[in-house]
Amino acid sequence: MKKIIKSFDHWKAWLYLLPAIVLLLIFTGWPIINTIRIAFLEGYDPMKEVGGETFRIGFQNFEKVVTYKRFLECLKTTMILCFTTVPLSTMLALLIAVCLNSIGPLKRFLQTIFFMPYVTNSIAIGMVFAAMFNIVGNASGITTIQNAGIVNNVLQFLTGNKDFYINWINAGSTYTHNIIVMIIYIVWHALPFKILILLGGLQSVNKQYYEAAKVDGTSRFRTFWRITVPLLSPMIAYVVITGFIGGFKEYSSIVGIFGDTMGPAGNAKALNTMVGYIYDALAGQAGRASAAALILFGIILVVTLINLWVSKKKVHY
Amino acid sequence: MAEKSRKLISEKNMRTETQKAKVGSVIAKIVTYLFLVIMAIIVIFPFYWMIISSLKTLDEYRLPVPTFWPKFFDWDNYAEAFQAAKLLTYFKNTVIVGLVSTILSLVVTVLSAFAFARLEFKGKNLLFGALLGTMMIPGELFTITNYATVNAFGWMKTYTVLIVPFLVSVFYIYLLRQNFLQIPNELYLAAKVDGTRDFKYLWKVMIPLSMPTLISITILKMMGAWNSYIWPRLVANDEAHALITYGLRNSFSDTSGMTDYPVQMAAVAVVSLPLFLVFVFLRKYIMKGVSRSGIKG
Structure with a gap:
């Protein structure tokens, strides 16, 4: 009886799996092979490939990517955001969690408030943050300020100086200020x-x-x-690792605040990240985009392995 | 005598110690609550600012000293937002894409999870391991080739391109398989002996028993359509097919500071509202998926 079921199971199982496997082969399996293949083809162009042209195999795409100034800027921005937001948000979250755990009244209420940003749209709320940091009525650097924006208003109140303001994200703002805004938003999120x-x-x-x-x-x-801290170390390791993986793929939070120009007005791409670079290169320079994607994968893999190695030494139990 | 007085002093010390500890713990309580309340205000402030800004007139929004409650509720901003951003079209697109992809995805996921949980076949563990392995690879790596693939299929600017490439999620198959495995195998064998067809068993036993997981998958999938930005921007960036998040961002691309922020905030509030409702009413289903998976928002 059991044997009959088993042999019958055999082809039936593949029938059940058929839709999933067909889709996975096309949209997951093939991309893995193809992206690796393209990354090593020099001067790859899909149109030329259709025309029957062959390409030399080599590391040219990788060389082009790592020596390309724009890519290095993307890498820098990604690294800065990653190595500031992950420790900051982890420490802050730990502090809040410990405090929440120690109180009695209002606990559930505060807990609900702290979970609220979880179910939000990072683009939409990014636009709210942009509005909060914006200088209202500041057209391309010419001072026609009507309202310095709520964040600047708070700073004016705290410093007691009514004319004080910082150009956070408007035209002419500095990279440092842009990064600070990004850090605040990413940590909040x-x-x-x-x-x-x-x-x-x-x-x-x-x-x-x-x-x-x-x-x-x-x-x-x-x-x-x-x-x-020692008793929580497995959870801390977990949020740090997932934080780093997400951090290296930072993209849409920047789109939320700066729009798809990835930078303040007049300085497009100033805050582009590695993922942003991949999307920019994807249509026209598939070879470089693939090489960059493999580099990203490599970085994520290495950082994850380091994290796992450290947490193996530090995680108690 | 000396002995006795020393004892008295030490007792007195102890009393002040405990008193000190009591005062200390009260101060600690106050500091804890203060910290939590300040953090909670920071966390909730953007939502508050979004809502009150969306109800202000442009003139009030631009006042040098901001108001924390609109002087007068300008609901027209919402009407304007629907016009400025064509939110209804994007909403329709998103609902179509969300519903179709959720239904198809559920079918594919249930069938695969059933095969992995209940059926025996050669290479099952190997295949399942390989699938789990693909979860480690960043999605960007797939996007490059998928972009070329959907282009070759002639799917650009259609609903198909937004639905088909993401129908199968290894994570959902994994989640549901775990749930199916908890259902005792004896039930299945008993059904077999009774001559119950697999489909009937799946429909009458497995699916009702794993309803919470299926609901979680449905919510996450719908939210995925609602929040997706990158893929729609690449392959369906025309008005007829744009999804709501891309449409929203694209409608308000001016970041120079001259924008009509109240209208923009009204549009953002409209897009955020369904997510807020999900948070209020269906939170436990999302949390269920989250605490097991580690997918970030």
């Missing part, structure tokens, strides 16, 4: 997921450790570093 994971971890921590620490009169600070 990354918080809920991290809080969710860390709070989940905290709730499963055995309360006895804390009671023991209390009896011993251990200080709060010490309890945090010696008990909370």
Whole structure:
């Protein structure tokens, strides 16, 4: 009986899998092979390939990409954003999660508020941030300022200087200011997921450790570093790794704030990232785009392996 | 005597110690709440600013000293937003693409997950492992070739191009397979003995038992259509097929600061509203998917 089922299962299983496999072969399997192939073909052009032309195999695409100034700028922006936002958002999320876990009243209410940015559209809310940082009525650097924008208004209030303002994202703004805005937005957007994971971890921590620490009169600070952080280390490792993977693929949050010019007015592509570079090159220079995509994959793989290696040493249990 | 007084002093010390600890814990409580409330205000502020800005007149929005509550609710901004951004067309496109791709995706996912969870065939584990392996590869790597592929198929600027390439998600197959595996195999064998057809068993037993996962997949898939920007921008950037997020961003491409922000914020609020409703009513289904997967928003 069982044998009959099994042999019958055999072809039936493939029948069930047929739609998935056909689609996966076309849109997942073939791209993996083809992208690697194109990356190593020098001067690849799909139209010429249809015409029967063959291309030399070599590393030219990779050389072109890594020596191309624009790509290096993209790499720089991506790295800066990645290595600032991941630690910042992780620490902030840890702090919020620990505080949330320690309070009684209002806990659920605050928890809901902190999760709110999770289910949002990064382009749409990016436009809200852009409005908040914008100088209203500032047309291409000519000072016709009517309202310096809410963020500048707050700064004016805090400094007590009514004429103080910073050109965050308008025409003529500096790279540093643009990056600061991006960091704030990306951290804001990354918080809920991290809080969710860390709070989940905290709730499963055995309360006895804390009671023991209390009896011993251990200080709060010490309890945090010696008990909370080690016990949470698997979750911390998890949010850091996923944070880095997402960080290296940063793209749409920048589109949200600056539009698809990826930079302030008059300085397009100033904040382009690696993924942005790939999309720019994709239609006209498929070879370079493929090489860049493989480089991106390599970086993500290396960073993930390093993270895993570090967390293996540091993660307790 | 000396012994006794020392004991008294130490007792007194202890009392002040505990008092100190009490004061300390009260201060800690206050600091904790203060920190949380300030952070909560920062987190929620953009939403608040979006809504009140969308209700201000342009003149009020441009006042040198901002108002924190509109003097007068200018609902016209919303009417203007629908005109300026053709939101209704984009909304229609997004609903069509979202619904069709969700339904087809559910069918494909259920069939594959069933095969992986219940049927025995050669190379099953190898195939499943290979599928999971593809999850590690960044999507950009696929996009380059897929762009050329859909171009060769002549799919540019159609609904098809927005639906078909992303129908199969390895992650959803994995999620559903895990759920199917929890259903005891005895049920399946019993159904077999009774001569129940696979389809009937799938429909009557497996699907009802894994409804929460299927709902999670549906919500995530619909949200995917709602939030997708990159692919629509590449392959369906015409008005007749543009999805809502691309349409929104593209309609307000001027970032010089001269923009009519209240109208723009009204459009953003309209696009954000369905997501907010999902958050309020269906949060637990998303959280379920999230805590297992680690997909970032």
